[in-house]
Amino acid sequence: MAIDYKKELENAARNMIFVHDPDLLIKMMVRMMVNRAKITHASFFLHDKAKESYALTVSKGHLKSKIPLSLVRIDKDDVLIRFFKSGMSTSLFGREALVLNEAKAELKNPSLKKETKQKLIHVLYQMELLESVACIPSYFRDELLGILLLGRKQNGRKFLDEELDFFIALNSNVSMAVRNAQLFRQLGLELERKHQLFVRTTIALAAAIEAKDHYTHGHTTRVTSLSLEIARGIARKNKRDFDSGFMENLHIASLLHDIGKIGVPEYILNKRDALTVGERNRIKEHPMIGVNILKPIKELEGSMMGIKCHHERFDGKGYPDGLKGEQIPLIASIISVADSFDAMNSDRPYRPALPKEKAVNEIRSLSGRQFCPHIADTFLEICKEGRV
C-alpha cells in the first residue's frame, strides 16, 4: 500500500478527541501531512463565526514564510468558500476534494455550463495564488467548518486517489475533533462565568452586610485572599497541593464567614461604647446564624466548618463549641488567623488599627493559645516572604 503512515495517522486522529485545543489539533494534522506525506506545504483556514470569515489557523512548509499567520482571512462570501458551501465540488468531481489538475481538465469539457466555468476559473485562480494543488473542505452538518489547502508532493508526482480519500477522511476526523474542542471550550467558559457570578455576587452581598458594620470595609475580600495565601503556604511547606475541592471550600467559607452578622442587630454592630455581656453574646451568635442561613445548601457542606468554627481557639476558649487543638477543622484554623490579623490591622469602634508589624507580632504571641501553631508559623513565613 502506498500510504504506509496510514495506521499511524488513524491512531493519532482517534486520540485527537481528547485534545481540547482547536489550534493544536490543526497544527498536529498539518504537521503530519507535510512531514509524513512529504508535501511542500499545507494550510488550514478555520471558520471564525464571530468575524464571519475563515482565518488561517496554521500553515506549515515553504509557504509559511509567505503567508503571515493571523493576517490572512478568507471572507465568508469569497468564491472559494462559496464553492464548497454549495457542494459544487461533489457534484462536479464526485468527491469533496478539489484537485487543481482535475479541475483544469474539466474546464475543457464542452458540456460545462458557462456560469459554472466562470466560477471554477475564479476558484482555481485563488488556489494558484496560494500555490495549492488540492483543497479539502470539512463540514459539520450544514456548516463549512474549514478548508485545508495542500501544496505539491515533494517528489513532483500527482496525488493518488487513495491518498486524497485518506486526506479527506483525516481532515474530517480532525474537524470533528476541532468542533468537539470548541464545544468543550464553550462549556468551560460557561463554567468559569457561573463561578465568577457566584463569587462576585457573594462578595457584593458580603460587602453589603459589612456596610452595616461600619468598621469592616473590604474585610471579606482581604480575609479571603489571605486565607488562600496561607493554604498555598501550607501546601508549599508540605510539598503537596491541597485538592481543588479543599481550596474551593476554603474560598467559599472565607467569603461567607461573617454572613451571620446579618442576624445581629445593627445597633450592636455599630455601638461605639463598650458592649454589655448580653450584646457580646449576641455577636457571638454570628457563626451559628451563618450556618443556619446556609445549611439548606448541600453544595456548601464542605465550607460549613469554616463558617461555624472560625472563632474557635486552639486553647479551647473560643466559640461556639469550645473546640480545642486538633479538634478544630483546618479550614477554620486558617480563616481564624486571616480574620484576626485583618481585624487587628483595621480600625475598630473602640481602638484604631494596629500597624501591620504589631499585628504580626500579636499573631506570633497568640500562637498556641488563640491560634494553631502550624498555621500561625505559616502565616509568619509568608509575611517574611512579603506575600502579605
Place this chain on the structure above:
Amino acid sequence: MAIDYKKELENAARNMIFVHDPDLLIKMMVRMMVNRAKITHASFFLHDKAKESYALTVSKGHLKSKIPLSLVRIDKDDVLIRFFKSGMSTSLFGREALVLNEAKAELKNPSLKKETKQKLIHVLYQMELLESVACIPSYFRDELLGILLLGRKQNGRKFLDEELDFFIALNSNVSMAVRNAQLFRQLGLELERKHQLFVRTTIALAAAIEAKDHYTHGHTTRVTSLSLEIARGIARKNKRDFDSGFMENLHIASLLHDIGKIGVPEYILNKRDALTVGERNRIKEHPMIGVNILKPIKELEGSMMGIKCHHERFDGKGYPDGLKGEQIPLIASIISVADSFDAMNSDRPYRPALPKEKAVNEIRSLSGRQFCPHIADTFLEICKEGRV
C-alpha cells in the same frame, strides 16, 4: 472487499463524537455490528468507576433474552478483566482481540507456561458461558474502558483477520467517543452544580435579608417562581420562547430584586406604625441601593433593569425614575406584577393579607395604571388556568 459496510461504519464512528450519551453510543455500535456484520449477538461491558466493576451496558441478539441487562456485572478482579488489563492478549496473539478458536489452539502449544495456560483456561471458560467467540477490549491511556463480547457469525464461518481488525478499530473509536461523552457529562454536571450553588446561596442570603423585614417570609422565592410563570405565559401567547438568556436574567433579577433592603435601617423595615414621609423615602431607595451593590458584577448586567425598575408604574408615578409605559423594561414589568401580587397576598405590619381572589382583582383594577396591561392580562390568564 469482504467488509462492504466499512465506509458506513466509519462515517458513523466519526459522527459519534457529538453523541454525548455513552449508553446510546454503545447501543449504536452493538446494533450495527449485529445487524450489518450478521453476528448472533454482541454485548458491551463498560467500566463503572464508582462500583469498581464492568457493567453490561447493552446486549443485542439472541443472548439478550438470557442476560438480564443491568443485573450483570463483571468484577474488576475477574480473570477476564485482569487478562485484558495485563495486556496478555497482545503478548500471546499479537493483537488486542481474544479469539476463542485461536486461544484454544494456543492451549496445545507445549511452550506455553503452566500459569499462563491456567489463566487462559479460566478466561475461555468465561467466554463460553457468555457464548462468545471473540472479545475486544478498549483502552484509554492505561485504563481498560470496556470489553466487547461477540457471538458467532450467522453463516457459521470464522471471523476474518480484516473483520477483527475493523471491529477493534470501530470499538476503539466508540470507546473514545464514550470517554468524551463522559467528560461532557461531567462538565455539564459541574455547570449545573455551580448554577445551583449560585441560586441557592442567593436565595439563602435574600431570605436572611428578608428575615429583617419580619413580614416577608418566603417572598423572594414566591416572586421568583411567579415571575418565571408569567414569562412562560407570555411566551405561550406569542408562540415564541424567550431565549434562555432572558429567562436566566429574569430568574436572577427576581431573586435579587429586594436585596437593596439591606441598606434600609431595621427600625423602618419593622415599624408597626405609619411611616413618615422621610421613612417612606428611605424605603424607596432600596432599588437603587440594590443596583449599587450589584453594579460591579458584569455578569448581572442583564438583570440590573429588573432590580432597578421593579417599582416603576405604567402611569409614570413609580420610582426611582418615574418611567412610563413602554419605557419600563419588560423584565421589570414582570417582576412588578409578581412582587405586588405577593405583597397583597401576604400580611403586612399595617394590614392582614388580602385573600387570593381579592389580590387578583386588585391586579385587574390596577392594570393600565400601576401595571403594564399585557403583563397584567397574562397574569390573570395564568390565574384562571390555575397556575398561580
